[in-house]
Amino acid sequence: MRATNEISIALKAIVNEMGLSWPEKAVIAPPKDPQHGDLSCNLAMVLSKECQKPPRVVAEDICGKIAAKAPGVAKVDIAGPGFLNFTFKTDFWLGVIPDVERGGACYGSSKAGAGRKAQVEFVSANPTGPLHIGHGRGAAVGDAVARLLNFAGFDTTREYYINDAGRQMRLLGFSVWLRIQELAGKEVEIPEDFYRGEYIVDIAREMLARNPSLPSLPPDKGQDICYEYAMNQILDGIKKDLADFKVSHNVWYTEKSLVDKGAVESAFNELAEAGLTYDKDGALWFATSRFGDDQDRVLRKSDGTLTYFASDIAYHIDKYRRGFDWVINVLGADHHGYVPRMRAAIAAIGRKQEDFDVLLIQLVNLIEKGQPISMSTRAGKFETLADVIRDTGTDAARFMFLYRKSDSPLDFDLDLVKQRTMDNPVYYVQYAHARICSVMRRAEERGLTLPPESDAVLLAPLGNQEDLTLLRFLERFEDTAESAALALAPHHISHYLMELAACLHSYYSKHQVLVDDNNTAIARLLLLRAVKSVLRNGLDLVGVEAPEIM
RNA sequence: GCGCCCGUAGCUCAGUUGGAUAGAGCAGCUGCCUUCUAAGCAGCUGGCCAGGAGUUCGAAUCUCUUCGGGCGCGCCA
Numbered sequence: 001m002r003a004t005n006e007i008s009i010a011l012k013a014i015v016n017e018m019g020l021s022w023p024e025k026a027v028i029a030p031p032k033d034p035q036h037g038d039l040s041c042n043l044a045m046v047l048s049k050e051c052q053k054p055p056r057v058v059a060e061d062i063c064g065k066i067a068a069k070a071p072g073v074a075k076v077d078i079a080g081p082g083f084l085n086f087t088f089k090t091d092f093w094l095g096v097i098p099d100v101e102r103g104g105a106c107y108g109s110s111k112a113g114a115g116r117k118a119q120v121e122f123v124s125a126n127p128t129g130p131l132h133i134g135h136g137r138g139a140a141v142g143d144a145v146a147r148l149l150n151f152a153g154f155d156t157t158r159e160y161y162i163n164d165a166g167r168q169m170r171l172l173g174f175s176v177w178l179r180i181q182e183l184a185g186k187e188v189e190i191p192e193d194f195y196r197g198e199y200i201v202d203i204a205r206e207m208l209a210r211n212p213s214l215p216s217l218p219p220d221k222g223q224d225i226c227y228e229y230a231m232n233q234i235l236d237g238i239k240k241d242l243a244d245f246k247v248s249h250n251v252w253y254t255e256k257s258l259v260d261k262g263a264v265e266s267a268f269n270e271l272a273e274a275g276l277t278y279d280k281d282g283a284l285w286f287a288t289s290r291f292g293d294d295q296d297r298v299l300r301k302s303d304g305t306l307t308y309f310a311s312d313i314a315y316h317i318d319k320y321r322r323g324f325d326w327v328i329n330v331l332g333a334d335h336h337g338y339v340p341r342m343r344a345a346i347a348a349i350g351r352k353q354e355d356f357d358v359l360l361i362q363l364v365n366l367i368e369k370g371q372p373i374s375m376s377t378r379a380g381k382f383e384t385l386a387d388v389i390r391d392t393g394t395d396a397a398r399f400m401f402l403y404r405k406s407d408s409p410l411d412f413d414l415d416l417v418k419q420r421t422m423d424n425p426v427y428y429v430q431y432a433h434a435r436i437c438s439v440m441r442r443a444e445e446r447g448l449t450l451p452p453e454s455d456a457v458l459l460a461p462l463g464n465q466e467d468l469t470l471l472r473f474l475e476r477f478e479d480t481a482e483s484a485a486l487a488l489a490p491h492h493i494s495h496y497l498m499e500l501a502a503c504l505h506s507y508y509s510k511h512q513v514l515v516d517d518n519n520t521a522i523a524r525l526l527l528l529r530a531v532k533s534v535l536r537n538g539l540d541l542v543g544v545e546a547p548e549i550m
Numbered sequence: 551g552c553g554c555c556c557g558u559a560g561c562u563c564a565g566u567u568g569g570a571u572a573g574a575g576c577a578g579c580u581g582c583c584u585u586c587u588a589a590g591c592a593g594c595u596g597g598c599c600a601g602g603a604g605u606u607c608g609a610a611u612c613u614c615u616u617c618g619g620g621c622g623c624g625c626c627a
Binding site: 042163403498 | 552553554555556562563564565567568569570571572573574575582585586587588589590591592607608620621622623624625626627
């Protein structure tokens, strides 16, 4: 960030002096090939059209002025097509280490969000059964996105929405009720859409043990009790699973509370006043097709009950009313058909497109011994999140989920994630951290102590190729964290960490840290301490431990 | 039929607000432990970025189209 800042400020000033405006299309970024310098910019190429001069001439103009504006720059090269390649002085890069030290756990954070309020709604699984592996992916992504947004300066709330007002919950109560009847020795007929999981029987057994007279209650009353009890049991289980997975929510919001306070009716009124609803065939419709949906949607069915969509609109109105500027929903990709109508609703209530984002989480294929395992809550056959993390550990599972972009399907190979080998990227990164800690311990044994803050004199022995490579990486962390946050793409952090770890391992095998010369040893230790600090911050963004020893 | 996502090395995938010679890991082959953790490092092999057309200084990236895969498309949730 310090490098891009320095260049962009200098270039903007120069462009201004040339009487031109700063082009949006100009990109200042590290080149793919480090031979091209530390930072590269296509400015001359972009500007040449506006000022009607060949790129080369424009580039030379800019080159002549850069030294005075950007003191950290050692040289500027003009590449063939009109790229400007900037190389910074070693001293400039050494300044990154004190930056990291001063930043501490905040190094890499930014003010990109400027205190805007963001809300990430994720998991939100109906409490009709335990979380499975697919929910786990949504949980990992939603949690990491919230961490990223916080780090990028947003005031972020994590929310779980509980659909406790609909038919599914009644069905849950009914399923438990039937199992209780069955346990009491009555003949029961099992309907098609019944919840079959073993956990339903467990809950039934538990309830029966507490209250043996339960089966003789009137069915209506009995089912209500069952539903209430089962939902709370399952919800407690979900909360525990999430806690074990190091995922937390600030707000648990129930659909029922929304309905009870009349939010749905007032949403209907709001839409009606805007002339966006109409009656047809005895139902109440919302004209979502006016906002890009392919057809209009029903809000209140002809039998008087509400659709899922109706309370969702009320819920989203409520979100914005609570002051969130940016509302982000993490959804399973099988719900993508629901996105256009939700977008339509957002537009209808007068919010901008960019105030609302949906992050679709693609399917997770669980693979064991090379064979896919199929999952279905209804059929009661599934691998629960709790089972998986018991097998693999939280860190390995989280990293696997966050290593791939969320909108492509993921093969989750149980045997692989279980393995504590380098096939498993999480250990590669953690090992880099542990390795540094190990060197630090050795240094301590040898009586080397590090000052809390380094300075130019202490760092003077640094400057070889590998030193600079590491420093460039550390400097890039803030840019990476910020762009990952804005793109809602936590996997960028995982990849960054892999690259940083690779540089560290390479460094480690090429340069002895604890050399005889104490000044060099201390300088290298200070560099490694900075690397360790950034690894830690990065791992924290994806919610993975940074172990001191492995 | 309509809509969304995807197609990049043998395998799993990065790279997609248009930028230089398309990158990693795994698998395969070579080397490197009397020195701080070999859970590691260095190197080799491997590509018509699914095919085609267009947009322009410039396309894996944008548009159109064909093919192939996944998922949705109810007054279900």
